[in-house]
Amino acid sequence: MIEVAGLTKFYGEVRALDDVTFSVRKGEIIGFLGPNGAGKTTTMRILTGFLSPTTGTAKVGGYDVVENSLEVRRITGYLPETVPLYNEMRVRDYLGYMARIRGVQRKRIRDRVDYAVERCGLREVADRIIGHLSKGYRQRVGVAQAIIHDPQVLILDEPTIGLDPVQVREVRQLIKDMAGERTIILSTHILPEVSMTCERVLIIHKGRIVAEDTPEGLSRRLSQSERILVRLARIPSQPLSALGKLDNVIKVEHVGDNLFAVEAPAGHDIREQLAEFIVKNGWGLLELRREEMTLEEIFVNLVTRE
Amino acid sequence: MAQVTKVLVGFKPKETVGRIGEWFAVTFAIALREVRSLFSSWIAYVTLAFFEIWAGFFFFAIARIGQTADMRYLFWNMAVILFIVLPMVTMRLLAEERRLGTLELLLTSPVTDWQVVLGKFLGAYYWLIVALGLTLYVPYLVHRFSGGTVDLGPYWTAYIGLLLFGAAAISVGVFWSALTDNQIIAAFATFGTLLLVYVITWPTEGTGTLAEICRKVSLYYRYQDFTAGLIQSKDVIFFLLLSLAFLYLAVQVLGSRRWR
Numbered sequence: 194m195i196e197v198a199g200l201t202k203f204y205g206e207v208r209a210l211d212d213v214t215f216s217v218r219k220g221e222i223i224g225f226l227g228p229n230g231a232g233k234t235t236t237m238r239i240l241t242g243f244l245s246p247t248t249g250t251a252k253v254g255g256y257d258v259v260e261n262s263l264e265v266r267r268i269t270g271y272l273p274e275t276v277p278l279y280n281e282m283r284v285r286d287y288l289g290y291m292a293r294i295r296g297v298q299r300k301r302i303r304d305r306v307d308y309a310v311e312r313c314g315l316r317e318v319a320d321r322i323i324g325h326l327s328k329g330y331r332q333r334v335g336v337a338q339a340i341i342h343d344p345q346v347l348i349l350d351e352p353t354i355g356l357d358p359v360q361v362r363e364v365r366q367l368i369k370d371m372a373g374e375r376t377i378i379l380s381t382h383i384l385p386e387v388s389m390t391c392e393r394v395l396i397i398h399k400g401r402i403v404a405e406d407t408p409e410g411l412s413r414r415l416s417q418s419e420r421i422l423v424r425l426a427r428i429p430s431q432p433l434s435a436l437g438k439l440d441n442v443i444k445v446e447h448v449g450d451n452l453f454a455v456e457a458p459a460g461h462d463i464r465e466q467l468a469e470f471i472v473k474n475g476w477g478l479l480e481l482r483r484e485e486m487t488l489e490e491i492f493v494n495l496v497t498r499e
Numbered sequence: 500m501a502q503v504t505k506v507l508v509g510f511k512p513k514e515t516v517g518r519i520g521e522w523f524a525v526t527f528a529i530a531l532r533e534v535r536s537l538f539s540s541w542i543a544y545v546t547l548a549f550f551e552i553w554a555g556f557f558f559f560a561i562a563r564i565g566q567t568a569d570m571r572y573l574f575w576n577m578a579v580i581l582f583i584v585l586p587m588v589t590m591r592l593l594a595e596e597r598r599l600g601t602l603e604l605l606l607t608s609p610v611t612d613w614q615v616v617l618g619k620f621l622g623a624y625y626w627l628i629v630a631l632g633l634t635l636y637v638p639y640l641v642h643r644f645s646g647g648t649v650d651l652g653p654y655w656t657a658y659i660g661l662l663l664f665g666a667a668a669i670s671v672g673v674f675w676s677a678l679t680d681n682q683i684i685a686a687f688a689t690f691g692t693l694l695l696v697y698v699i700t701w702p703t704e705g706t707g708t709l710a711e712i713c714r715k716v717s718l719y720y721r722y723q724d725f726t727a728g729l730i731q732s733k734d735v736i737f738f739l740l741l742s743l744a745f746l747y748l749a750v751q752v753l754g755s756r757r758w759r
Binding site: 238241242243244245263264266267269271273275276277278279280281282290291293294295296299338 | 600758
């Protein structure tokens with residue numbers, strides 16, 4: 194559905210995007226992950242025809258974003274980072290206007306507005322003035338205008354930024370509900386967001402895509418070592434050096450009052466060996482579990498490496 | 500040749516008309532939103548009040564003191580008031596959308612830059628029509644109190660002149676509003692541009708090529724003919740071309756952001 198090849202964008206001397214290549218299948222929901230200024234917004238603006246790339250090509254639904262910009266815009270719904278709303282308008286009027294300029298036939302506008310209002314949970318505020326709405330509702334109006342013309346592709350730039358936790362959950366659920374029927378790209382610098390909503394993650398840093406995988410795959414691929422946490426009933430006199438002598442153990446750390454972290458190279462499962470050893474020595478094994486590396490850590494890993 | 504044949508064979512009048520109609524319908528939707536937004540803020544009413552009060556002032560001054568139905572001075576002054584007030588109306592057109600971020604929405608919708616610029620132009624033009632409409636008591640009163648003896652012809656030509664002059668002024672405003680997201684700068688630049696082409700003949704009165712050129716581009720000189728009851732096609736074309744030129748420039752400015 195979306196094909197991006199060798200996309201590069203310069204702002205004057207500054208290289209905002211550097212040879213970005215990726216593709217998104219129909220119905221897929223992918224997350225763009227990266228710190229602020231990584232090039233997420235630039236990529237989205239190119240996909241929506243707001244900016245042109247310096248070099249490289251991007252196609253949405255088979256249409257080139259430069260050559261056939263209007264066709265691309267017709268099938269794309271876009272929510273920019275700063276939710277663009279006319280504060281003096283009422284929600285229903287705003288959505289009707291957006292439907293009109295997004296090319297919805299006049300007789301279908303009412304249906305589409307009703308659909309978007311229903312879909313985004315805006316029924317109670319549909320006749321209110323946008324300027325009086327809470328941030329959460331404003332964001333939902335933003336999502337509503339993006340789906341008003343029933344686009345095949347949805348591009349959402351930081352859709353949950355600045356919302357409180359309850360609102361964040363609602364907007365995420367809304368996005369998840371639309372997966373499958375539409376192809377969705379969303380950007381975020383909040384890690385849990387991608388693991389919760391996306392099937393695939395592109396990590397972008399300094400204008401480059403530095404990793405691309407499923408949230409789980411990324412997690413697996415990037416953990417170069419595995420940490421096993423063990424909780425003991427009786428702390429031996431020299432636990433660190435004793436555990437450290439085991440095969441494949443890289444490092445042992447005392448992390449809590451009776452909790453120890455044992456690190457082993459990725460791919461080596463030392464849990465059985467570890468359990469046997471502890472039981473044999475009579476230290477009282479209370480707990481033994483594998484510590485999953487969080488996406489947060491992977492992210493820090495990725496963007497600090499470069 | 501094959502291309503031409505294909506285009507000719509592929510030409511479906513009904514469909515083409517429908518598409519052109521749709522093009523204008525969407526443009527009018529943009530204009531209508533602009534009008535609503537303009538008239539939901541104080542700025543529309545403050546500017547209208549300013550225009551009407553000063554136009555009224557000059558009318559009664561001329562009618563009372565001058566005891567004459569020659570309203571040329573009134574119409575000249577109306578043009579001057581217009582180019583003081585119009586920048587306040589036009590400054591927000593695109594600058595405001597840029598500030599709100601809604602410009603990004605407009606430009607990523609399936610509308611062309613021409614539709615956006617034209618929609619904005621028409622939105623501001625509505626203000627002009629309202630402003631001029633509210634001065635129609637002038638010909639009415641003159642007609643009524645002169646017992647129908649005054650020829651209103653020059654009044655109507657003056658109004659046509661104001662509509663053309665206003666179109667050019669609004670286009671200049673749209674252009675500056677596209678160029679900067681600072682509304683104050685947009686207003687001053689528009690005012691400056693209009694003032695320049697209005698008074699451009701002042702330092703070059705007389706004969707000579709320079710004076711001739713200045714008179715040719717002077718809005719003031721062009722407009723004067725209309726207030727004298729004269730509609731010349733070269734003046735009409737001048738105002739229309741000037742409007743089109745600035746709208747074209749505004750479209751170029753909007754398009755240029757893609758490459759910045």
